[in-house]
Amino acid sequence: MKLKFLPLAVFFCAFVNAQENEELKEKVKEAVTDRFPTTRFLDIQYQQYLPTDFDSELFDRAFEEGEIKNHYRLNANTNFTIFSKPRWNITTSLNYKYEAFELNDVENVAGDAIAPYNKNVDFHYLSATLSFSYFARLFNKPFIYNASFTADGSEKDVERLKGFVGASIILKKTERTMIGVGAVIFIDPASPIPVAPTFIMEHKFKNSPWVMDLILPQRLLFHRPLFENGKLSLGTELNGDGFYVYNKAPGFADVYDYRVLELRSGITYEHRINTTIIATFKTGLSNVFNSRLSERGENTNDYIFSTKQDSTGYFSLGISFMPNFKKKKE
DSSP states (O other), rough: OOTTTTHHHHHHHGTTTOOHHHHHHHHHHHHHHHOGGGSSSEEEEEEOOEEEEEEEEEETTTEEEEEEEEEEEEEEEEEEEEEEEEEEEEEEEEEEEEEEEEEEEEESSSSOOOOEEEEEEEEEEEEEEEEEEEEEETTTEEEEEEEEEEEEOOOOOOOEEEEEEEEEEEEEESSSEEEEEEEEEOOOOOOOOOOOEEEEEEETTTTOEEEEEEEEHHHHHEEEEEEETEEEEEEEEEEEEEEEOOSSTTSSSEEEEEHHHHHHEEEEEEOOSSSSSSEEEEEEEEEEEEEEETTTTSSSSEEEEEEEEEOOOEEEEEEEEOOOOOOOOO
């Protein structure tokens, strides 16, 4: 779900009048990093969820239930360009995530005579992505191709290699509205779908500071400037997260892949502290509608374990750095 290509494909359309490829690339980068903190040179985020109840199934049978008393996540991302030419560039992204759960009054409901218990679990996730982007024109419209290759795993080992290729083009561009379409092809046997179409729309409301950003299926946001150096956003975002789980029980695989699809609805406030530092605060309601554990490398539809949890509140704090690495003209 963390497709760096999607935000890239979304906002390059705002600059269809750029005449030079180098100028187009710089405008793309500026627009993408403005809207997606994880694409900045360095971004650190802390997310905290409020307590919520959960229940789980193992092999489609009731297994455990209890309370997620404490759940938090620390995420760090860095992105930088390795090689750049007027029509194309090669970039890399590195990610580290620490995720921890404190479970309370966990009860086995599968019929085993086990007294309710508490437990704490935590996970480390690391990934490295190499991306190639090509900037061109199709039917005299800006067109971007992108291919990405990712290796991910944990502090113990590299677990999987995967990737995707995609493209996006603009269908309509006016003073206040732009519409584009695209598609992403997944090179990943674990993906539940082989191809994902995308629909992109940005609309500036007449005589209003509000702007609508629609990216299907990823998000719907309404944003506006606030105060001198701030931006307020309201809406819903689809987020995908996960980590690897190691198992020593006989009769099971050694490594499993745990994946979560989550809708976060609420408000976001970003404040530019200076030319290189941006602070972010988010809060709202989290709805997890898909949470599955499958054997590493297997399709996520072939899962052995799943959980359901009640909606809960969340908040996150973030800090981003965007230094200017351009050489000054003499």
